[in-house]
Amino acid sequence: MQPLTYAVEILPAPSRPILEQSSPSKAFIEANTIITTLDEVRHEHLIPVFVKDNEPLISQSDFIGATVDAITDVFRGEHILYPQVRVSHPIKGRIPEAKNKPASQLQDSEKTLYYERMIFAVEIPSIQATVGGNTLSLTIGGIKAYNLDNLYNRKGADEHFKVFIGFQNKVCTNMCVWTDGYMSDLRVKNLDQLHMAIYMMLRAYNQDNLLHRVECLPNYTLSEQQFALLLGRCRMYQHLPSPAKLTIPTLLFGDTQLGAVCKEYYRDESFCREANGSINLWRLYNLFTGANKSSYIDTFLDRSVNALQFVEQVRAGLDGHSTNWYLQ
Template identity: 65%
Template sequence: METLPTLSRVNRPTLMHLNTELDEQSSSRAFIEANTTAMSFREIRQDHIIPVFVKDNEPLISQSDFIMATQEVVTDLFRGEQILQPQIRVSHPIKGRIPDAKDKPANQLQEWERTIYYERMMFCLEIPTIMDTIDGNTLTLMVGGVKAYNQDNLYNKKGASEHFKLFIGFKNLVCTNLCVRTDGYLADLKVTGLDQLRSGIYRLLDSYDQHKHLRQMQTLTEYAITEQQFAHLLGRCRMYAYLPGEEKKSIPQLLYGDSQLNAVCNDYYKDSSFCRQADGDINLWRLYNLFTGANKSTYIDQFLDRSVNALDFTTQMQQALDGENTSWFLK
């Protein structure tokens, strides 16, 4: 296993149970909506089956072990901090039944005859004692990840790479929007076992610069666009998807589609926390939160990519207003 000498690993607990000394979840409000369902750790741990590699019937790393491995690393690196219970959202249920019930009509199945697991899962661990305030909004540190079994090749054998997404960033307590920056995101961590997974979590948390992240977001409050610029920006955003391929290559990527852009436009007028000012102007911090708010309608496997893209996109607007570069979206 890769050695990470800058990180403490003494007295590391085994993956036997989730730390029951953690506090309750901070909020019942969802950090992602789309087609997801809230799920307890106990249910994932006790009631969900674990997919296996077809060639040798060996199990993949379970979603519950992923959550526990992350909690273990967070507890180690943030000793003395308050850590809340994980918030978990799942989607895309895969249903089955035990062999003895194979001939039963579905409406006659007993609960103990049903099997289920969820193809996609996302979770967040909140550390509320690490916090800051931007434009009157309280932000607390968050660590979490995504496990989507559809990204793994199940027609293989144990030892094949398994795919995970990891992040560390901040949650805006006003709206539960997640704020994620490039250096706080591993889009595709490929591992073959729990030790490699732990190592990847340590590496991400050790490399993340939370102060730089906060400064970057704070800077957004110093810039604003007019109502006319907002209308122009939104129109360009809608045009972006239809640009010829060669032309699109020279423009920074935008991952938001029509449904998310509709939400941004609606919330520009109606959002109680991040809508326009009376004169129609909107600062870039509020614009950023309109995008992260619209991102809640994204499916689990695309959520973090769009979250990072929202900050990159808004920062490009800030740099264009500052004269550091030109932006196709504003010109």
Template identity: 60%
Template structure:
């Protein structure tokens, strides 16, 4: 599986500024959470006003804040998709880092006042839905969606300002039937490294301006044309579990699968029980539904692994499709 790798060293032109109360950020999606795991829902104003910003230890200079990352993405999206409706961000955070102000260093934790506490979340993921760009695959409505991940655990906080910071940025689709996130390799920057907010903005804008949504939609549509039988599904799921425990050298000969036992159990359960994505009466299931079983199971993934597994779901399903078409062989279904 190939991921985009960008390392920016030059200083781009300063980005345009868009008012935070732009008409394009009208409302927030009312759909259910796109990721569950151990995350909590946060609003942008809370990130901006209540959360401290980590600093580089050697010079006490701040890293790019999660709120600035979200706003840079909003600004880039409002330029590239000018005239489209862009909803307010859905934000999920995990791994809280708690602290206290120096004046409260001797207080018992249960006596701390709110203003004496400090907080930031180590990991954050957000989505910007564009409901005015909508398509349909197998009667499932898909809206264009942009977003990213900022995980401070990937940065070297013991460095000085100017060191590269790590970001993940994507553009894909959100399946409104199940709020599953659909991301393809060409819409994903898995390891974006920048040292300045303007560099980050430039990379986001470049990704959005070059993304070919029609090619992705065409690929997803073809998944509806192929199915696997109940026997093939059982063999596939069994081989997936075997893959997790194979010796490393043997794994290198097989297309990678990034899903663990808990996610595969969810796929099996939803094969029978999911109202929208379950098997037919004869046990057959389309590759489109199988793909969505994978992306649905991905909701239990932690933030820092979520997008990699999302991309892997499509790569894996496409590899199975190639085997069914006779274009390639697959160890997973024989």
């Protein structure tokens, strides 16, 4: 078992916020997403409108901008990186003058595009912690998915956003998010309300709460037999009758993600099993958050939160504080 290290480090920073280039790290989410930039979203993507009055929704670029503004207000003097942005579900179109052209003959200037779903993350590398020998950086981000909004309404209707603050594991870019750093259904009517809601969440966030939850995980270990039982039960959970699930801790991970957990139990360079087949809960947690990177944008954050909930319940079962169905 690796020795436990846990410390929050505030690195020396300038007197005002600085937006720096994003670190060229691995993607924090993969699935069917593609990488883009804030400039591309702002200048090249269309903005959907409310059908009844043709007024625009809050754009994805304005959402990112409001979040960055809130971040620089709350974390003055810290190093703040440019947002990492990924999008999915493209909605393609064309200008009226090109309505009769074959798709293969369309010029770039004749095409229109926006993406239905967008996720972004802003890293603050000057605020770090170390858990289980891994460096974590404070990270803030959000999701804007136009499919959650009622586009057949008028301007002034609630628009839906998801916002989070947590830590990103720099070894693998896995996201560590807990419930008090996650607004799963933020509803606002305008950009000012959105900025204020994000600002208040950041001001209220207690980073020690999440870190206290994960710092003890390296101290708990599953044997190879316990891991096999756990993973088998996880696969069974998906097919249980609904009444049977009521007394069992919820698991939001499907067969694809569970298959990835099993694969990386043997192969992951940073979080695989020990030589005797055992695995500590910090490594198990990172196998789940690593597998979560194959989730689609609309399920990514919910599964991020669920990963820690699930591993904490396993820890409670090992402690004997509760009976855990996954280990029986």
